[in-house]
Amino acid sequence: MFTGHSTSFGGRVGESSADKLSECLAKAGVRLRRLKTGTPSRLDPSTLDFDKCTVQHGDDIPWPFSDRHQNPLHNEGVCWITRTNLKTHDILRSGFKDSPMFSGKIKGRGPRYCPSIEDKINRFGDKDGHQLFLEPETRDIGRVYVNGFSSSLPAEIQLAALHTIQGLEHARILQIGYAVEYDAVDATQLFPTFECRDVPGLYFAGQVCGTSGYEEAAGQGLIAGINAALKVKGEPPFILGRSESYIGVMVDDLVNFLLDEPYRMFTSRAEYRLFLRSDNADTRLKAKARAIGMIDDEDWNFWQIRETQIARVRGELAAESGTPEKINAVLAGSGQSPVSERTRWLQILRRPGIDPDIFFKAALPGETLLRRDQWFILAEETYAGFFERQAREIEHEKKMEKLRLSPNLDYMAIAALSIESRQRLAAHKPLTVGQASRIPGMRPSDITVLGHWLENRDTKS
8 A cells, every 4th residue: 555655555444455365376377467546535514614616406306226126216415516726736736746646656557548647637637626526434424535535645745635525624534545556466367257267166356356346346246256156056157148237247247358457447448228128127127136146025026016017008108099188297397299080009109208107197097107117117218229230230139148068078079170179169168159259369250150060969879
């Protein structure tokens, strides 16, 4: 951990370092990488003048993460925005000579999309200010996290710079910002279950796999935990495809591509992101979760009731039509042209700018449909044309993912494959033909050969 010239070994706040674990893994033959991250100072909220900052409220009507949560949510949390200025930048530049990032002490690559404040000043010298978010760490605002101001500069430089920022003139630092250089494993050594290929029974998950972010770490922990349990039970692995979830995209990226910087999961990484929405998570994953014992009877029965209701409602919207008076009341705030004759409700729902709350009250008065299900139906109908086209591509991908490969398969014995592809397959040990197709440098022709080889083998057996 680096703050100016000061360095120390450690783990998360209040925890010791795990550097001996790195030595153990290296001795077992696990390849390690060196990466870098950082964290900003935490401030005492009683010393901040929030009136000088711009308040940022949360959603008026928050979305729950799960359909299990049926009670209304009340979002009382707020954040605040302030900005650095030219005086701030001058003070920060005065500490560059003592920066471990610029002096070469830190050799690991940091996350591209979360640069330190000194990196932003250095790379974007033409900017006269950078936005900062003041984020309470807890509901009672015990400490404030200065998002956008992560730094490894000396403590006195950080404090002086913070005191030039509106609202922070008298800020008291509870924890100074620092950079962290840490060990991570080369995740291309892992199966998509996060089990190490060469050390059976050893699973990795989280920042150790070369990722940055809480959601990324949580998703990996979920998949690694599920698969470790399935392995103990002697059951097949649980692998999500790229068209099924963002977790599936992340896992596939991590185990197939050697990354030279901490990985963040962006929606733009997913080829089929129209299908990967929060409102259709149940449709995509509930049955899969049920099959591996992650969903209890009560939750499953509730979902089946919802699924039946959604199908019934979509059928009614396709069959029923509305009067011009009712429809034009729905269209009033959408910017759409009014209608002059009865029209199917489903056709109206497919128009841009429709408010689902207003629409469903007019089209199906008395129907008790969850808000998340209203938005699900709206999205499904709005993007129906795109879905049909992408669905064909996804079906092809799913066929590739259904073609399972044994991690012990002797690819060198498959003479029809090129030597180059045999070597790559033997090194990566893919679990499906779909995963094999995404190994860097794999020839498409060899994927076709591999598929035919599997079909012939299965026919003979």
